[in-house]
Amino acid sequence: MRTHRLELLPAVDVRDGQAVRLVHGESGSETSYGDPMEAALAWQRAGAEWLHLVDLDAAFGTGDNRAQIAEVARAMDLKVELSGGIRDDASLAAALATGCARVNLGTAALESPEWVAKVIAEHGELIAVGLDVRGTTLRGRGWTRDGGDLYETLTRLDSEGCARYVVTDIAKDGTLQGPNLELLRNVCAATDRPVVASGGVSSLDDLRALATLVPEGVEGAIVGKALYAKAFTLEEALEAVAV
Numbered sequence: 157m158r159t160h161r162l163e164l165l166p167a168v169d170v171r172d173g174q175a176v177r178l179v180h181g182e183s184g185s186e187t188s189y190g191d192p193m194e195a196a197l198a199w200q201r202a203g204a205e206w207l208h209l210v211d212l213d214a215a216f217g218t219g220d221n222r223a224q225i226a227e228v229a230r231a232m233d234l235k236v237e238l239s240g241g242i243r244d245d246a247s248l249a250a251a252l253a254t255g256c257a258r259v260n261l262g263t264a265a266l267e268s269p270e271w272v273a274k275v276i277a278e279h280g281e282l283i284a285v286g287l288d289v290r291g292t293t294l295r296g297r298g299w300t301r302d303g304g305d306l307y308e309t310l311t312r313l314d315s316e317g318c319a320r321y322v323v324t325d326i327a328k329d330g331t332l333q334g335p336n337l338e339l340l341r342n343v344c345a346a347t348d349r350p351v352v353a354s355g356g357v358s359s360l361d362d363l364r365a366l367a368t369l370v371p372e373g374v375e376g377a378i379v380g381k382a383l384y385a386k387a388f389t390l391e392e393a394l395e396a397v398a399v
């Protein structure tokens with residue numbers, strides 16, 4: 157029997173000031189869903205405990221939406237996971253100054269391993285690492301550049317004390333094709349740290365399937381396109397994963 161409820165993290169990805177969803181994380185594949193603050197407030201009103209808030213421009217290196225994202229993060233009563241372009245002391249300090257519950261480091265974990273080890277040691281639970289993968293190859297810089305082997309990186313980050321991982325199957329992201337349960341099982345088998353699943357959720361049954369992986373280490377699921385496309389409501393999703 158499951159003892160923990162799967163946490164749900166509705167996503168607000170911001171590009172050029174708008175809440176958007178991408179397909180496979182590809183720049184140019186955006187569908188726009190309007191004002192990020194409105195989207196975030198809507199998920200909060202619907203009962204979300206977490207918000208996954210991403211600065212896509214900072215992730216792609218096409219500018220940033222930092223001021224707007226900080227405004228959204230500060231306006232929330234729920235817990236915020238901030239990501240996109242957090243790659244050095246200044247961007248990390250700015251992210252943490254919003255009062256977010258944690259940050260999610262992607263590219264930095266691939267390109268600046270010493271810095272990431274240092275900030276994991278300094279900030280503990282405030283730091284998660286996003287493992288964004290195609291197959292078992294990690295991708296950084298807006299998912300445009302290869303960044304090494306998933307399992308080698310996982311072993312390194314585990315040894316450095318990384319508190320949790322956000323695992324995205326890029327092939328599934330934004331596609332409404334269902335999550336990659338096999339990948340998630342394999343990652344959970346390779347680490348004892350909690351895993352947040354990202355990519356592909358399309359239905360309440362997908363969430364129920366992810367909830368069956370809670371005993372293996374899946375702690376939460378990021379839900380994006382399915383909510384914006386109204387495949388189900390957040391209230392229905394929370395009900396579906398209630399224990």
Ligand SMILES: O=C(O)c1ccccc1N[C@@H]1O[C@H](COP(=O)(O)O)[C@@H](O)[C@H]1O
Pocket residue numbers: 169178180181182210212214215216239240241242243260261262263264286287288296297298299322329
């Ligand atoms: O969320 C996306 O669709 C996405 C698409 C392309 C690139 C990044 C994306 N998301 C988030 O960005 C961070 C990585 O940012 P960085 O490499 O640290 O700058 C990743 O963890 C996702 O949360």
